Amino acid sequence: MPASIAVRVQAEDFDVGAEIEALHRGRSDVGAVVSFVGLCRDEGGALAALELEHYPGMAEAEIGRVAAEAAARWPDVTAITAIHRHGRIAPGGRIVLVVTASPHRTAAFQAAEFLMDFLKTRAPFWKKEHRTDGTSGDWVAAKGADDEKAGRW
Amino acid sequence: MKLVYFAWVRERIGLTEETVDLPATVTTAGDLVRWLAGRGDNYAHAFEAPDAIRVAVDHEHVDQESPVRDAREVALFPPMTGG
Numbered sequence: 473m474p475a476s477i478a479v480r481v482q483a484e485d486f487d488v489g490a491e492i493e494a495l496h497r498g499r500s501d502v503g504a505v506v507s508f509v510g511l512c513r514d515e516g517g518a519l520a521a522l523e524l525e526h527y528p529g530m531a532e533a534e535i536g537r538v539a540a541e542a543a544a545r546w547p548d549v550t551a552i553t554a555i556h557r558h559g560r561i562a563p564g565g566r567i568v569l570v571v572t573a574s575p576h577r578t579a580a581f582q583a584a585e586f587l588m589d590f591l592k593t594r595a596p597f598w599k600k601e602h603r604t605d606g607t608s609g610d611w612v613a614a615k616g617a618d619d620e621k622a623g624r625w
Numbered sequence: 626m627k628l629v630y631f632a633w634v635r636e637r638i639g640l641t642e643e644t645v646d647l648p649a650t651v652t653t654a655g656d657l658v659r660w661l662a663g664r665g666d667n668y669a670h671a672f673e674a675p676d677a678i679r680v681a682v683d684h685e686h687v688d689q690e691s692p693v694r695d696a697r698e699v700a701l702f703p704p705m706t707g708g
Binding site for chain 2: 510524525526527529530533534556567568588591592593594595596597598599600611612613614618
């Protein structure tokens with residue numbers, strides 16, 4: 473059976489425990505659930521918040537395409553949930569969640585890492601910094617290291 | 626054709642979106658970026674480093690050689706920094 477895929481792009485926070493529970497509740501074939509939560513750092517106290525801009529419509533579509541590719545590469549994966557927030561997020565706040573489920577852990581671990589690597593380089597989101605000194609800072613620059621991580625798959 | 630802009634491309638141009646009539650010389654995504662760069666100082670600033678510009682046609686990433694004339698919506702934006 474193909475993996476069930478859920479993608480959400482939203483301003484609201486999400487409940488990590490509930491999202492994990494939802495991927496295995498009521499079933500006995502799932503032996504592993506892997507979750508990744510991306511959080512907003514304070515950058516040593518300099519960052520007041522991140523403002524996440526996104527491309528409505530394409531953001532959901534692109535994350536969906538990456539999730540479908542992960543499901544195709546790891547056919548044992550039973551379910552994938554990917555949630556990405558937009559808007560203003562303060563340090564300590566949750567930005568992104570990826571949850572994968574499979575009968576054994578390897579597929580779930582690998583699919584989750586694949587999803588995050590491609591979500592960072594392909595999902596249309598952009599982070600702008602707001603600094604604690606009151607200035608609106610710069611747009612966060614894309615990292616070459618992220619392209620390298622995506623390139624190894 | 627509808628064009629939409631994001632992040633510092635949007636800020637430098639000063640528009641979130643606009644509708645344009647493409648000249649016949651513009652066929653690919655790369656042509657579009659070069660044509661836009663010549664539309665004024667704000668556009669020149671936004672597109673001063675064409676290799677840093679990413680293009681999406683109807684919500685899908687495309688490369689600089691991809692055709693754009695049949696698109697409903699073309700988006701131009703910097704490299705993505707989500708996750």
